[in-house]
Amino acid sequence: MNEDIKTNYHQPVMVDEVLQLLKPERGGVFVDCTLGGGRHARALLEQFKAKNSKCKIKVFGIDRDAEAIEHAKERLNKYDNVILAKDNFVNVNQILEDHKIGKVGGILVDLGVSSHQLDDAGRxxxxxxxxxxxxxxxxxxxxxxxxxxxxxxxxxxxxxxxxxxxxxxxxxxxxxxxxxxxxxxxxxxxxxxxxxxxxxxxxxxxxxxxxxxxxxxxxxxxxxxxxxxxxxxxxxxxxxDELDAISTALPIMINKLARGGVLIVISFHSLEDRIVKNMFKSFALEYPARYQILTKKPLVPSDAEVESNRRARSAKLRAITRMDGEL
Ligand SMILES: C[S@@+](CC[C@H](N)C(=O)[O-])C[C@H]1O[C@@H](n2cnc3c(N)ncnc32)[C@H](O)[C@@H]1O
CATH class of the missing domain: 1.10.150.170 (Putative methyltransferase TM0872, insert domain)
Incomplete structure (x- = not known):
């Protein structure tokens, strides 16, 4: 596959914000639930490598689109600590259990469709x-x-x-x-x-x-x-069935967080964002000693990012962390 196709598959949004919140250099297990072309996942692995971390990292990549998995496989094949699954992220618990993984350090959900899906005439x-x-x-x-x-x-x-x-x-x-x-x-x-x-x-x-x-x-x-x-x-x-998938999966994902683990959701319209905001709020209110919302207001892309990637303009990023429990 030529580099252009791989690069143009999808330009990921708010990569710096994702890296700052997930801190892959901590090591541990990270799950990219919406792998797409794999550029967020690759950024996690590269930041881990660049910070010369002594610990280990494992990255799971999930996408319900077989083509996305194939593209991401090409992009990520030089890393040996990556596991890819063609599946719906509502099944994240089962996927992790199949690999004997309990709690995880970070989960990323970058909702919606990829540029590749939008631009591919056949879809x-x-x-x-x-x-x-x-x-x-x-x-x-x-x-x-x-x-x-x-x-x-x-x-x-x-x-x-x-x-x-x-x-x-x-x-x-x-x-x-x-x-x-x-x-x-x-x-x-x-x-x-x-x-x-x-x-x-x-x-x-x-x-x-x-x-x-x-x-x-x-x-x-x-x-x-x-x-x-x-x-x-x-x-x-x-x-x-996008909204049901988010409503079903969010509580499962929040429950998979280890102590210090962070769940990030990037949404692109108000219907999705409302579900995320309300779900995070209800967990933080019900378990105030356990969960803390890290984004009182959603983070949005910088003007420079919107300038270079128009599809980023409606992105809203929310994050929640777990403060107690197993590491
Ligand atoms: C915006 S793209 C993600 C782009 C990715 N972050 C990257 O760096 O290329 C969203 C992806 O999520 C996938 N997706 C959406 N809903 C899903 C679900 N319920 N389960 C698994 N994948 C899903 C889509 O197929 C699409 O590939």
Whole structure:
């Protein structure tokens, strides 16, 4: 694999902040629950090496996307203390137990999709481009970049965006577009999807974009944010059951922390961040002698980072540590 592909897989966000909080030079077991292209994991291993630590380190990398695991394997194959697992991070406890690991020194969760997943034409995460110069009556599809509706992080999973769009009831579509997309035209969009699929199944991202384009007022179609962003986010969250995964996994992860262990979660929209904030708060309130929140307010990327990586702009980092228990 050439170096460009490996480097461009995903530019990790807030790497310095992650290293300062996790302090891999302490040694011990660290778990990157959202391995992606493996650059956060590599940064942990490099910082450990650079600080010439006398202790040992082991890094677990988990991702539900087999392609991510393959990419990361290439990036991390020169380190011998790395274990990779293609799995959902809700199974982190089992993965660690299989390797006879009890508590761990650090856990990182960098939520959402990787740039590679977004940019890979075959994955169906990104909207096709809508050509505003073409008329809706035109036989030529407005969308110039037609990709099968998929959006599965784990391609072995049964349900894809095609199933959600073509088989969910109108009420279910309304709910996910309203709750996960926070899209105020949720009713109209769900209605138009149902009307369109009666004529023919909706098969591509482009077809979905064209349906949404038919509803959105002109000024929104030329805004900085793509007018289909909210609907695409809603479908992606539903397909990958993203919010349930976070709610289920966070308590498991918090319970895996050793004394001095740190859990970091980087989220990219308010729905995720709210779950993280509330979960951390409830643990710190219920067990004040055991857990301490390290980020009273979430950390956000510097202006310089946002300048060089636009995808970092909505990142929010929260961290919690365990103060008692086994080392
Ligand atoms: C933003 S990327 C992580 C990028 C990574 N930090 C890096 O340095 O390249 C998020 C990754 O998390 C994975 N992911 C999301 N939800 C997951 C889950 N519930 N279990 C396992 N992996 C998940 C996605 O497949 C994606 O590869």
């Amino acid at each position: 169906g995460f990104s909207f096709g481009r809508w050509d505003s110069s073409a008329s809706p009556q035109n036989d030529n599809n407005n969308c110039q970049n037609d990709i099968p509706l998929d959006m599965r992080m784990d391609r072995e999973q049964d349900i894809s965006a095609y199933d959600v769009i073509n088989y969910y009831s109108e009420r279910e579509l309304e709910r996910i577009i309203r709750e996960y997309g926070e899209e105020r035209r949720f009713r109209q969009i769900a209605r138009e999807i149902v009307i369109a699929r009666k004529k023919k199944k909706i098969e591509t991202t482009g077809e979905l974009v064209d349906i949404i384009a038919g509803i959105m007022p002109g000024k929104l179609k030329h805004g900085r944010k793509h007018f289909a962003t909210n609907v695409f986010r809603a479908i992606r969250i539903e397909v990958n």
